Amino acid sequence: MNLHRRGTTAMITMALASLLVAACGTSPDGSRSGGGGSQTTLQIWDFSAEQVKFHKDVAAQFNKEHPNIKVEWRSITQADYMKTLPLAFQSNQAPDMFYWNATGLAQLMDQKWIRPLSPDGTVPADFTKRWPDGSFLEGINMQDGKTYGFPFSENLYWGSGYMFLNKEVFQQAGLDVNNPPKTWTDLKNACAQIKSKTKAECIAAPTKGVDMQRIxxxxxxxxxxxxFFDFKTGKFDLTEPSQVKTFGFIQELKKAGYLAPGTNDKNFSRQQFAANQAGIFFDGTWMPSVWASQGFSSDKYVVAPRVDPDEGRTGAAGRGYDDNKYWVSSQTKNADAAWTFIQWMTDPDGYFVQQYYKNAFGTLSYVDNQKMVSDPALKQIMKIGGAPGYRVQLPVPLLKCPDIAKSKAYVNAMARNPEGEWEAMSEALVSGQSLATTGAAIVKQRQAALEEELKKEAAAGLKVSMDCYTFPDWEYTKDYTSDMYKG
Incomplete structure (x- = not known):
């Protein structure tokens, strides 16, 4: 996300400023309004619109158990959130805790947005044992021995890359929803049948900006x-043959009229699917709760694996260590209250967890998901995501080169035109050009930035190089395991 975008109109700026004042709830002297003497007000921000009621219930229950701490949990639309949160930090009006997964630990620390989870920076063993071994790593959620983050979503089932099929549309088209398309050709054939036999679109595929990530x-x-980076070759890969071929298939679908027309955002496309106006939607683990909030229950659709190229699957979705999503603000004056809430929130048997699963919001990293998940759509997602080779552990440069924890080269390379890949895709989809052509500039820019910065850091004494980012022995369909790292 571009956190430094300029040229915002005065009207938008004023609206965001008003939102900040309303959200921050400060008293005339600038202190947090606690609403009652010694009561501390803990402000948490995110952009999960479908979880507003859940967060309200969580706040009420936490306050019941901790009367001296009042939680104000606010959700802002995602597009506004990506602008409002940076503005809040710039104006010294940031919340006490916030949700952020656009960048990792290194950039958050460089921006001076975060502080350790606990007041003194250390966390007890009875806290970290809630997670699988290896969940807390220097450079991922720890820095200089202090813990700054914790894995929230687990990384086997959680993520994008699932195909949702609308039962009513498939039935109207004479298709068997329990025999979903398995290959690219299957998908085109199903789309042809939906297009010829129903009034629905085949694929509700948002193509507006980053929302194109769904398909x-x-x-x-x-x-x-x-x-967008290939750890096998050590190169930004948008213009590589496999990427170009895949995007070419999306262009084929568009040309054939199998993508819903218009440059739509994810919300429009999701509603289109839920209104039986489209047969297929690609998205992630979070969708059962999104559709439930729209009154579209899991008995109205089926979850299927993503489709493979006709020649068979040659890749897999990646599992990483980047599921640290809730952070404590560097501007908080309520570090003790934040730490109390985090421990309560991550209690595997606590209220937050029980209600999270009751509402089918997804899968958590500190919980036995096989035991807790009851929603049938989520159960199917777990069955798909847990299949061997569907998601694989990515190579981690930090585990190969510990000094990567001090490097800013990759973060800075990704910060160059953050939405560049999606802009290249959008241009190619509209113009019909090859992705190899529209994506060339962003790939060249990122690769040069990474290589040049690594050379500077190495000259300054860090043990880093392009070799840290290159794993030629990795196979895309297999986990890169700990024994594969060279010491």
Whole structure:
């Protein structure tokens, strides 16, 4: 996301400023309004619109158990959130805790947005044992021995790359929803039948900005890697043959009229699917709760694996260590209250967890998901995601080169035109050009930035190089295991 975008109109700026004042709830002297003497007000921000009621219930229950702490949990639309949160930090009005997964630990620390989870920076063993071994790593959620983050969503089932089929549309088209398309050709054949026999669109595929990731991740993950960087070759890969071929297939679908027309965002496309106006939608683990909030229950659709190229699956979705999503703000004056809430929130048997699963919001990293998940759609997602080779552990440069924890080269390379890949895709989809052509500039820019910065850091004494980012022995369909790292 571009956190430094300029040229915002005065009207938008004023609206965001008003939102900040309303959200921050400060008293005339600038202190947090606690609403009652010694009561501390803990402000948490995110952009999960479908979880508003859940968060309200969570806040009420936490306050019941901790009367001296009042939680104000606010959700802002995602597009506004990506602008509002940086503005809040710039104006020294940031919340006490916030949700953020657009960048990782290194950039958050560089921006001075975060502080350790606990007041003194250390966390007890009875906290970290809630997670699988290896969940807390220097450079991922720890820095200089202090813990800054914790894995929230688990990384086997959670993520994009699932195909949702609308039962009513499939029935109208004379298709068997329990025999879903398995290959690219199957998908085109199903679309042809939906287009000829129903009034519905075949695929509700948002193509507006980053929302294009829905269909992109639903296809590319079966071809190579769902990252814009290939850890096998050590190169930004948008213009590589596998990526170009996959995007070419999306262009084929569009040309044939199998993608819903218009440049739509994810919300429009989701509603289109839920209104039986489209037969197929590609997205992630979070969708059962999104559709439930729209009154579209899981008995009205089926979850299927993503489709593979006709020649068979040659790639997999990646599993990483980047599921640290809730952070404590560097501007908080309520570090003790934040730490109390985090421990309560991550209690595997606590209220937050029980209600999270009751509402089918997804899968958590500190919980036995096989035991807790009851929603049939989520159960199917777990069955699909847990199949061997559907998601694989990505190589981690940090585990190969510990000094990567101090490097800013990759973060800075990704910060160059953050939405560049999606802009290249949008241009190619509109113009009909090859992705190899529209994506060339962003790939060249990122690769040069990464290599040049690594050379500077190495000259300054860090043990880093392009070798840290290159794993030639990795196969896209297999986990890169700990024994494969060279010491």
């Amino acid at each position: 992109w991740f639903g296809l590319i993950s079966s071809v190579s890697t769902d990252e």
